[in-house]
Amino acid sequence: MDAHIQPTPLLDYDDASVQSLVTERGWRDLPYETRIGAVYDFVRDGITFGYNTDDALPASRVLADGYGQCNTKTTLLMALLRAVDVPCRFHGATIDKRLQKGVIDGILYRLAPRSILHSWAEVRFDDRWVDLEGVILDAGYLTGLRNTMAPTGPFLGYGAGTDDIGDPPVAWTGTDTAIQKTGVNRDLGTYDDPDTFYARSGTNLTGVRNFLFQRVIRNAMNRKVASIRGCAVSPAVRRRRPSVRAEPR
Numbered sequence: 162m163d164a165h166i167q168p169t170p171l172l173d174y175d176d177a178s179v180q181s182l183v184t185e186r187g188w189r190d191l192p193y194e195t196r197i198g199a200v201y202d203f204v205r206d207g208i209t210f211g212y213n214t215d216d217a218l219p220a221s222r223v224l225a226d227g228y229g230q231c232n233t234k235t236t237l238l239m240a241l242l243r244a245v246d247v248p249c250r251f252h253g254a255t256i257d258k259r260l261q262k263g264v265i266d267g268i269l270y271r272l273a274p275r276s277i278l279h280s281w282a283e284v285r286f287d288d289r290w291v292d293l294e295g296v297i298l299d300a301g302y303l304t305g306l307r308n309t310m311a312p313t314g315p316f317l318g319y320g321a322g323t324d325d326i327g328d329p330p331v332a333w334t335g336t337d338t339a340i341q342k343t344g345v346n347r348d349l350g351t352y353d354d355p356d357t358f359y360a361r362s363g364t365n366l367t368g369v370r371n372f373l374f375q376r377v378i379r380n381a382m383n384r385k386v387a388s389i390r391g392c393a394v395s396p397a398v399r400r401r402r403p404s405v406r407a408e409p410r
Contacts, residue, residue, distance in 0.1 A: 164353045165248035165285065171236050171356045174244035176221035188245045196245050197284055198333040204229075204238045205296045205331065210320060211386055212379040216278060217359045228383075230320075231297045231341060235280045236355050238296055248285040252292070253349035253358045255279055256322070260344030263310075263319040264382050272378070276346060278362065283351065286335060290351075295331035295338025302386060303329070303340075304393035317344060319389065 168175050174183075183189065188199050211228030218226075220240030223233045235251065242249045255276040262270060281294035298306075298320060306319055306326060313327030322344030323329040329340050352358045 163248060165250050166243050166246065168240075168243065169354045169356045171217060171219050171359075172240040172243060172354055173219045173221050174240040176219070178221050178224055179240060179244060182224065183241065183244050188241075191245075193247070194286070194335060197242065197247055197286065200238065200241045200245065200247070201293060201296060201333045201338075204234055204241065206299045206301075208234060208237060209299045209390070210297060210302045212382045214379070217355070231294075232278065232280050232355070234296050235282050238282045238293060239355070242282065242284060249293075250283050250290065251280060251352045251355050251358055252283050253278070253280050253352060253362065254345050255347040255349065256341060256344040257346045259317060260322045260341060261318075261320060261382075264385050265378065269378050269381065279341065279345060280355065280358070291335070292337040292339065293333075294342060295329065295340045298331070298340050299390075301393040302390045303331070305389040305391065308392045309389060315343070320386070 173179065186199065186203070188196055191199055208223065209228045210230065211226075212230050213223065213226055213228070213233045216232040218233050218236065220237045223229045223237040226233075229237060239249050239251065256279040258270070258273045258275055258277055261273065261277065265273065281292055282296070283290040284293055285291075303321075303326075306316075306321060307313075310316070310319060311326055313325060315324050316322070316326035320341070321329075322341045323339065324343060330336075331338050331340050349358075349362065
């Protein structure tokens, strides 16, 4: 079997919950390009932005959580793509922790490592590999950011890193998508699957930091994310200037 199609312990698309979703949505019956877009849109907006207990969670667990961040959404996206016979691979990197500032502040921010493991899926389309990094932030959260932080322009923080928060390249159109790319500070290359990457690179936190993240930090981050998303349906409040903006490029 092609390495870019096969299941792995993390890409567990043979799990009953994943198979049920694929069948229910009828994704396998769609034309190839439309199939990619349907899966992508589901993971981008059907799985909201939020912080899971760990980076290396199987896709079925991320689906059950109903939310995810860059690494866990990448795992789910890859599993669903492979479940509908779309080849994909894993691209590892690190981001500067400034990209997370605003979602996490104070002493909790200082406890975070300077560089944070980051990833995105690459899908095979038109005989090339296309980046699907734009899947991370759901539309509601992005709207909340625009309403409370900045409507347009370069932005770095609150989980976003883009040249224009007003119109980031997040929609599937057959070309690269991105929403955190301007925060990337190191490229770690491509892998057949996330399992291989985490076996070599580990995950973001271990020991006491990991315990604090699971029990305290991620809960605070998820509350902040939810509060920003809540502003998507409120009148725009733009008087408050963003505490985190991108430096001039």
